[in-house]
Amino acid sequence: xxxxxxxxxxxxxxxxxxxxxxxxxxxxxxxxxxxxxxxxxxxxxxxxxxxxxxxxxxxxxxxxxxxxxxxxxxxxxxxxxxxxxxxxxxxxxxxxxxxxxxxxxxxxxxxxxxxxxxxxxxxxxxxxxxxxxxxxxxxxxxxxxxxxxxxxxxxxxxxxxxxxxxxxxxxxxxxxxxxxxxxxxxxxxxxxxxxxxxxxxxxxxxxxxxxxxxxxxxxxxxxxxxxxxxxxxxxxxxxxxxxxxxxxxxxxxxxxxxxxxxxxxxxxxxxxxxxxxxxxxxxxxxxxxxxxxxxxxxxxxxxxxxxxxxxxxxxxxxxxxxxxxxxxxxxxxxxxxxxxxxxxxxxxxxxxxxxxxxxxxxxxxxxxxxxxxxxxxxxxxxxx
Numbered sequence: 245x246x247x248x249x250x251x252x253x254x255x256x257x258x259x260x261x262x263x264x265x266x267x268x269x270x271x272x273x274x275x276x277x278x279x280x281x282x283x284x285x286x287x288x289x290x291x292x293x294x295x296x297x298x299x300x301x302x303x304x305x306x307x308x309x310x311x312x313x314x315x316x317x318x319x320x321x322x323x324x325x326x327x328x329x330x331x332x333x334x335x336x337x338x339x340x341x342x343x344x345x346x347x348x349x350x351x352x353x354x355x356x357x358x359x360x361x362x363x364x365x366x367x368x369x370x371x372x373x374x375x376x377x378x379x380x381x382x383x384x385x386x387x388x389x390x391x392x393x394x395x396x397x398x399x400x401x402x403x404x405x406x407x408x409x410x411x412x413x414x415x416x417x418x419x420x421x422x423x424x425x426x427x428x429x430x431x432x433x434x435x436x437x438x439x440x441x442x443x444x445x446x447x448x449x450x451x452x453x454x455x456x457x458x459x460x461x462x463x464x465x466x467x468x469x470x471x472x473x474x475x476x477x478x479x480x481x482x483x484x485x486x487x488x489x490x491x492x493x494x495x496x497x498x499x500x501x502x503x504x505x506x507x508x509x510x511x512x513x514x515x516x517x518x519x520x521x522x523x524x525x526x527x528x529x530x531x532x533x534x535x536x537x538x539x540x541x542x543x544x545x546x547x548x549x550x551x552x553x554x555x556x557x558x559x560x561x562x563x564x565x566x567x568x569x570x571x572x573x574x575x576x577x578x579x580x581x582x583x584x585x586x587x588x589x590x591x592x593x594x595x596x597x598x599x600x601x602x603x604x605x606x607x608x609x610x611x612x613x614x615x616x617x618x619x620x621x622x623x624x625x626x627x628x
Contacts, residue, residue, distance in 0.1 A: 257289035258322035268302035276367035285362035314399035376545035392444035398507035523572035530580035
């Protein structure tokens, strides 16, 4: 790094001090991570903005080999010359996110130059990647989406819906099923205890509508809204805290980062559902040109981080992303869509075809007849 730039970053960059982190722990920020050594005390020269700090506790396996646990992360918003002081909680094997006493923070700030040789520099070679993955994220978006606990855990902490604290309750429930006792896989699942995430640990993603059409819709309207998901997307946009429709892109990036860096599989599932909603909203594509232009840029950077075959369903060999984007590209060719957006989409399509060898020309399954479930009480009668 240029010495002048390094000097500027030392005085203007933020610092995360992490004390007592055990040696061997995997510790990282944004797209970089390291194995903690005996001298580690944190990270310095962090550019202001939103960042994801993450770590995996280390331990010894049965054969004595070093193993790391599931990844845990938390978002921080840092301002120029800010200091975030963290301390390792040995009993819980995690970083304590509670604000330290003011005197401890003042003491750490006074010792910052003394701590400098124990602080690793922010990985500036990976900054461009992080900025491209988090360009829509703001402090407000992070506050709205992150769990109440602040911790984003790769392995969800779950509790039984029925506590069954008493012997009598457990006896009535019966022993856990074994494969020989169950006539079907579904029966086995039904007999397993119901679990739910511990309160405050869930990522607070927007609930996507299961019904894609308005109440009281006619059969023709039901069919229309089942093919064009614009009504469902508008429902999601209206649920956002701001009138700016681009808030949905911040959630798309948040979900992708939680999956890619935080290793949260449920976040990947939400990313898929949200992307599907955006790509299959034909009227919305013509209405929100700026939103979809930025969506293409976001997808360009996100897809650069994942192998092409990752999206292929192991069972059916169907590529979720190819079929979803195929519908998107077919909608964006409409004359109602802004010409600049159409040209950008064509370049993106050509890029994906060249890089991943994805076929967007074969007729998608979406062109086949669609079976639509009608609301209770709706009756279709054929008349001659």
